[in-house]
Amino acid sequence: xxxxxxxxxxxxxxxxxxxxxxxxxxxxxxxxxxxxxxxxxxxxxxxxxxxxxxxxxxxxxxxxxxxxxxxxxxxxxxxxxxxxxxxxxxxxxxxxxxxxxxxxxxxxxxxxxxxxxxxxxxxxxxxxxxxxxxxxxxxxxxxxxxxxxxxxxxxxxxxxxxxxxxxxxxxxxxxxxxxxxxxxxxxxxxxxxxxxxxxxxxxxxxxxxxxxxxxxxxxxxxxxxxxxxxxxxxxxxxxxxxxxxxxxxxxxxxxxxxxxxxxxxxxxxxxxxxxxxxxxxxxxxxxxxxxxxxxxxxxxxxxxxxxxxxxxxxxxxxxxxxxxxxxxxxxxxxxxxxxxxxxxxxxxxxxxxxxxxxxxxxxxxxxxxxxxxxxxxxxxxxxxxxxxxxxxxxxxxxxxxxxxxxxxxxxxxxxxxxxxxxxxxxxxxxxxxxxxxxxxxxxxxxxxxxxxxxxxxxxxxxxxxxxxxxxxxxxxxxxxxxxxxxxxx
Amino acid sequence: xxxxxxxxxxxxxxxxxxxxxxxxxxxxxxxxxxxxxxxxxxxxxxxxxxxxxxxxxxxxxxxxxxxxxxxxxxxxxxxxxxxxxxxxxxxxxxxxxxxxxxxxxxxxxxxxxxxxxxxxxxxxxxxxxxxxxxxxxxxxxxxxxxxxxxxxxxxxxxxxxxxxxxxxxxxxxxxxxxxxxxxxxxxxxxxxxxxxxxxxxxxxxxxxxxxxxxxxxxxxxxxxxxxxxxxxxxxxxxxxxxxxxxxxxxxxxxxxxxxxxxxxxxxxxxxxxxxxxxxxxxxxxxxxxxxxxxxxxxxxxxxxxxxxxxxxxxxxxxxxxxxxxxxxxxxxxxxxxxxxxxxxxxxxxxxxxxxxxxxxxxxxxxxxxxxxxxxxxxxxxxxxxxxxxxxxxxxxxxxxxxxxxxxxxxxxxxxxxxxxxxxxxxxxxxxxxxxxxxxxxxxxxxxxxxxxxxxxxxxxxxxxxxxxxxxxxxxxxxxxxxxxxxxxx
Numbered sequence: 001x002x003x004x005x006x007x008x009x010x011x012x013x014x015x016x017x018x019x020x021x022x023x024x025x026x027x028x029x030x031x032x033x034x035x036x037x038x039x040x041x042x043x044x045x046x047x048x049x050x051x052x053x054x055x056x057x058x059x060x061x062x063x064x065x066x067x068x069x070x071x072x073x074x075x076x077x078x079x080x081x082x083x084x085x086x087x088x089x090x091x092x093x094x095x096x097x098x099x100x101x102x103x104x105x106x107x108x109x110x111x112x113x114x115x116x117x118x119x120x121x122x123x124x125x126x127x128x129x130x131x132x133x134x135x136x137x138x139x140x141x142x143x144x145x146x147x148x149x150x151x152x153x154x155x156x157x158x159x160x161x162x163x164x165x166x167x168x169x170x171x172x173x174x175x176x177x178x179x180x181x182x183x184x185x186x187x188x189x190x191x192x193x194x195x196x197x198x199x200x201x202x203x204x205x206x207x208x209x210x211x212x213x214x215x216x217x218x219x220x221x222x223x224x225x226x227x228x229x230x231x232x233x234x235x236x237x238x239x240x241x242x243x244x245x246x247x248x249x250x251x252x253x254x255x256x257x258x259x260x261x262x263x264x265x266x267x268x269x270x271x272x273x274x275x276x277x278x279x280x281x282x283x284x285x286x287x288x289x290x291x292x293x294x295x296x297x298x299x300x301x302x303x304x305x306x307x308x309x310x311x312x313x314x315x316x317x318x319x320x321x322x323x324x325x326x327x328x329x330x331x332x333x334x335x336x337x338x339x340x341x342x343x344x345x346x347x348x349x350x351x352x353x354x355x356x357x358x359x360x361x362x363x364x365x366x367x368x369x370x371x372x373x374x375x376x377x378x379x380x381x382x383x384x385x386x387x388x389x390x391x392x393x394x395x396x397x398x399x400x401x402x403x404x405x406x407x408x409x410x411x412x413x414x415x416x417x418x419x420x421x422x423x424x425x426x427x428x429x430x431x432x433x434x435x436x437x438x439x440x441x442x443x444x445x446x447x448x449x450x451x452x453x454x455x456x457x458x459x460x461x462x463x464x465x466x467x468x469x470x471x472x473x474x475x476x477x478x479x480x481x482x483x484x485x486x487x488x489x
Numbered sequence: 490x491x492x493x494x495x496x497x498x499x500x501x502x503x504x505x506x507x508x509x510x511x512x513x514x515x516x517x518x519x520x521x522x523x524x525x526x527x528x529x530x531x532x533x534x535x536x537x538x539x540x541x542x543x544x545x546x547x548x549x550x551x552x553x554x555x556x557x558x559x560x561x562x563x564x565x566x567x568x569x570x571x572x573x574x575x576x577x578x579x580x581x582x583x584x585x586x587x588x589x590x591x592x593x594x595x596x597x598x599x600x601x602x603x604x605x606x607x608x609x610x611x612x613x614x615x616x617x618x619x620x621x622x623x624x625x626x627x628x629x630x631x632x633x634x635x636x637x638x639x640x641x642x643x644x645x646x647x648x649x650x651x652x653x654x655x656x657x658x659x660x661x662x663x664x665x666x667x668x669x670x671x672x673x674x675x676x677x678x679x680x681x682x683x684x685x686x687x688x689x690x691x692x693x694x695x696x697x698x699x700x701x702x703x704x705x706x707x708x709x710x711x712x713x714x715x716x717x718x719x720x721x722x723x724x725x726x727x728x729x730x731x732x733x734x735x736x737x738x739x740x741x742x743x744x745x746x747x748x749x750x751x752x753x754x755x756x757x758x759x760x761x762x763x764x765x766x767x768x769x770x771x772x773x774x775x776x777x778x779x780x781x782x783x784x785x786x787x788x789x790x791x792x793x794x795x796x797x798x799x800x801x802x803x804x805x806x807x808x809x810x811x812x813x814x815x816x817x818x819x820x821x822x823x824x825x826x827x828x829x830x831x832x833x834x835x836x837x838x839x840x841x842x843x844x845x846x847x848x849x850x851x852x853x854x855x856x857x858x859x860x861x862x863x864x865x866x867x868x869x870x871x872x873x874x875x876x877x878x879x880x881x882x883x884x885x886x887x888x889x890x891x892x893x894x895x896x897x898x899x900x901x902x903x904x905x906x907x908x909x910x911x912x913x914x915x916x917x918x919x920x921x922x923x924x925x926x927x928x929x930x931x932x933x934x935x936x937x938x939x940x941x942x943x944x945x946x947x948x949x950x951x952x953x954x955x956x957x958x959x960x961x962x963x964x965x966x967x968x969x970x971x972x973x974x975x976x977x978x
Binding site (some may be wrong): 153157162349 | 523527530567570602603604605606607608609610614617620621623625626628629630632633636637638639642643644645646647648650651653656657665672673674675676680681683684708709712716809814815816817818825828837838839840841842843844845846857860864867
């Protein structure tokens with residue numbers, strides 16, 4: 001039989017006092033029962049309601065707090081379900097004795113760090129689409145439509161390679177825009193380029209094999225190779241893109257032929273064919289990273305490697321730059337011979353790519369809205385490139401000189417004679433202090449000692465913002481040498 | 490000056506014939522200009538319209554195909570934008586000479602494999618929530634609300650550790666349900682347990698260090714350790730969970746204390762305290778994988794390790810089992826001392842977890858709908874466990890004997906005397922042939938020679954489906970020994 005000692009009585013008095021002191025907000029959108037649950041839970045968690053203490057009966061509690069009995073019962077039921085309270089038949093409701101949550105005071109001490117949070121995009125942050133131009137209403141409608149009455153196949157055991165209708169939509173996009181003919185079963189959805197490279201590093205190669213990579217190149221890709229135990233052999237890049245070494249034991253090559261990252265140069269057809277010929281002779285894999293080739297403002301794009309040689313080419317794409325980095329969706333077109341090796345790790349651990357955006361994106365592509373959006377962005381980014389080019393010529397002549405580039409989302413600038421004495425990292429630091437993001441080109445080389453230059457992203461900023469940021473940059477950088485300014489006639 | 494040779498004339502005649510043969514479907518929901526674009530693109534891609542061939546003027550084309558001139562112009566404009574066509578001033582529109590897409594015939598040959606597609610969930614597939622009970626309408630509403638007029642912070646450079654309001658909502662959930670007190674800055678969003686273990690294997694340990702793991706355990710976690718170059722030292726598991734070795738050079742331990750995976754046993758408080766004491770003495774990390782502890786049907790849960798010792802415990806959770814595997818969202822609570830090591834790889838490559846579901850999930854949790862859903866599922870899964878238990882006793886007495894278990898989403902059954910001669914893999918194979926998924930327990934040991942038994946998931950199936958599947962299973966398995974059936978009095 002349960003006996004009440006003087007100690008429990010005093011605890012109970014304390015609890016009753018604390019209960020009477022509870023203030024519930026009748027104007028809050030949070031229902032009263034939820035407020036009461038939270039308040040009772042807090043009393044228990046903070047140790048003001050001790051394990052084993054009896055609570056007032058629900059009728060009494062309701063009366064004390066001027067709430068309905070149903071409200072009191074709902075709150076008590078929830079805390080019983082959560083294990084904070086327990087009932088003993090004929091005796092009432094008690095704070096659970098074997099209490100799961102009474103954390104020792106140390107962990108109830110001031111909580112840990114606050115999240116850093118997101119940061120606004122500063123000009124000239126590269127590689128970011130302008131999300132203000134994203135068709136949010138259409139996208140929200142597709143999300144709602146896909147998930148309000150979801151296709152039963154979305155709720156079954158998923159294909160680890162991704163939502164089949166999205167893979168079919170990507171197949172159609174690649175056929176139309178890049179001339180690539182593949183089956184949608186070859187398209188594998190990933191959470192983006194970083195996962196793609198990790199998957200491929202393990203599926204296409206064996207540890208300690210050598211893979212040719214571009215120098216300068218994409219650091220996360222190099223890190224993925226290293227983690228897989230592969231050796232990266234750098235290929236130098238000249239004005240025509242990567243130079244294939246005469247002789248290499250490499251089992252594959254990773255290239256950005258449409259638009260070298262970050263230099264922007266395009267690999268000419270002759271080098272493309274030589275690369276594919278090498279891959280065929282050596283039975284090596286060519287990984288084609290085609291991250292933003294859709295943004296080309298003049299001239300015809302060269303054929304994708306994957307459209308020239310489907311058997312030895314692995315085609316890597318992503319929606320982060322084309323559409324939105326919030327999706328975290330990328331894809332890779334895998335030759336049939338490699339498909340099982342790619343499937344195995346995805347089947348074992350389950351896919352990384354969320355299924356939530358996939359049916360919405362498939363509809364967005366099938367409806368033609370994706371192609372419309374790409375064409376619109378291509379037009380706008382082309383205008384922005386021209387605007388930045390003009391602003392640089394106006395405000396920084398002889399200081400930052402943009403390379404010609406018919407495509408992409410950023411400009412590569414060399415350091416002009418009027419800034420001749422300055423290092424690109426030094427210029428970037430001065431710009432950073434003035435609120436302008438410049439990426440020093442030299443840091444894209446693995447040893448950080450590449451040619452001097454600066455990367456200026458323009459895609460994410462309108463002409464006005466580009467003009468203002470260029471002006472700010474011009475004021476932050478040392479002025480031209482005396483006498484280099486044009487002399488008025 | 491452009492000259493027309495007899496060859497181009499004949500090509501042009503061919504093209505004109507092909508154009509006149511185009512059939513556009515006026516009843517199709519696809520607009521006519523889109524159909525025309527597609528048809529023209531196909532003519533070019535299949536080589537029927539040769540590079541350099543001139544197209545009829547838009548007025549002529551419109552007349553030939555009985556479409557409006559605007560339709561013809563729209564289609565031509567799009568193909569010019571895509572690089573299939575080019576215009577020469579005063580000369581007209583031509584199939585692009587430097588054509589990007591003319592894939593060689595080999596890649597236009599029969600396309601690759603079709604996607605495998607999703608598979609229906611068969612009873613007794615374990616670890617899957619019942620998606621028919623998921624609140625789809627509420628979820629679609631939250632998705633729509635989050636993305637129709639998105640918070641500007643969703644469109645800025647993201648915090649690589651995840652959407653801060655979701656991290657705050659998880660902090661509140663862990664405080665209420667698991668008694669864990671942490672700052673939301675310590676909560677890191679991942680694409681699920683597999684990514685979490687990969688992150689932790691690299692952030693908390695150095696290559697070649699030893700980590701204690703449970704035997705039997707979770708295979709993808711072991712694979713992640715191996716890929717990071719770590720050595721896994723197995724801890725045997727008895728009826729009370731993992732047994733800490735007397736002496737170990739391990740730098741950490743990975744455990745499932747709330748509910749051992751897959752055995753379902755709960756680590757008692759004495760072993761929890763011993764484990765935490767070991768971690769403090771050795772400055773080792775304890776990784777607490779708390780994958781479904783919210784589904785507990787009776788009795789009070791024991792305190793989470795992370796609520797007892799916040800400094801050395803890393804708490805791993807996931808929404809795949811609690812809510813939906815389509816989200817691909819998990820999380821990890823990282824002690825402040827480890828936070829920078831976890832942040833670095835996520836900042837370098839960008840997060841894997843999609844941002845699309847994160848604001849919707851944060852709202853779903855903040856509104857209380859998540860807790861309501863969990864309580865509802867807990868009640869239903871508890872009823873389903875009882876239904877499966879009763880069905881097994883009714884149809885398979887003496888053959889499959891369920892262990893008592895107050896929690897979880899599956900039952901562990903030992904093989905009864907009436908099936909004594911059979912191996913668990915053999916029983917699983919027979920069940921599989923009858924359309925019923927059983928997981929043989931012995932295969933959860935790394936060498937596949939663990940104790941005999943079978944795993945039956947029940948969470949994803951209603952009582953009727955569980956009854957029918959048990960009956961089907963009873964018919965597929967060898968009948969009891971003669972004489973073992975109860976004799977009618």
